[in-house]
Amino acid sequence: MTYEQLAGQIREKSSYLCVGLDTALDKIPQYLLKEKDPVFEFNKQIIDATIDYAVAYKPNIAFYEALGPSGWESLQKTIDYLPKEVFTIADAKRGDIGNTSNMYAKAFFENMHFDSITVAPYMGSDSVEPFLTFKDKWVILLALTSNTGAQDFQFEELANQKPLYQKVIEQSQNWGNYENMMYVIGATRNEQFEHIRKLIPNHFLLVPGVGAQGGSLKDISKIGLNNNGGLLVNSSRGIIYASTEKDFAHVAGQKAKELQEEMKIYLNEL
């Protein structure tokens, strides 16, 4: 998917919502377990209920890998079920020597047909660049993550007094551009958000951490939105497990709608 196509979807749906498909067998309504493929059945109903309000879907690959071959099958069925105009994110957090990254890229871009993949930056340029050679595919580079462990390395001050996450952002400008690279910035990183937006005014930012992790949609939207939207705000558990009863899809739809309606207000204020 191109930058323009994604920006167009955001305009059309008045939404920059990404639904996280972190689907776990012990969390989904237990009556679904009698289905042949409970994970796909759950995802299908979640997608049907949220598709009018979301521009992106992000299955976290760990939840599928954990199930072995059947998990990969459920994942592929989910990706194939999604309409072409939604942006798909393989949340796989990959990155290895170039030769190996190229194989990860083939797996997720060519084989599974994802639009994008999350990538860890710490093995450097040759671990990221293979992902950037695929036309209309995207790298989403971890810059400043939402978890508490982000303190361990990402805020480390370098000799030039800049934090490590800033170095990641600045150096990676040599690898890709706003049309094939996005950055992960956690919704819990309010204090750093404004500075980061100034460093990369045109890039899309994938922002997880709204909902279950307590990030504020309002705060990050006020700082992070640009003229083309420029944000993909993810909520996983806050949407897909809002109800664990028979009405789970309906309630997920309601949650997605609430977020979309709030997003529409912020988009109209631009």
Ligand SMILES: O=C(O)c1cc(=O)[nH]c(=O)n1[C@@H]1O[C@H](COP(=O)(O)O)[C@@H](O)[C@H]1O
């Ligand atoms: O790359 C990610 O998506 C990610 C980065 C980050 O900094 N924090 C973060 O929570 N995530 C992912 O975003 C999702 C957040 O899920 P919820 O907290 O349930 O909304 C999970 O799939 C996480 O793995």
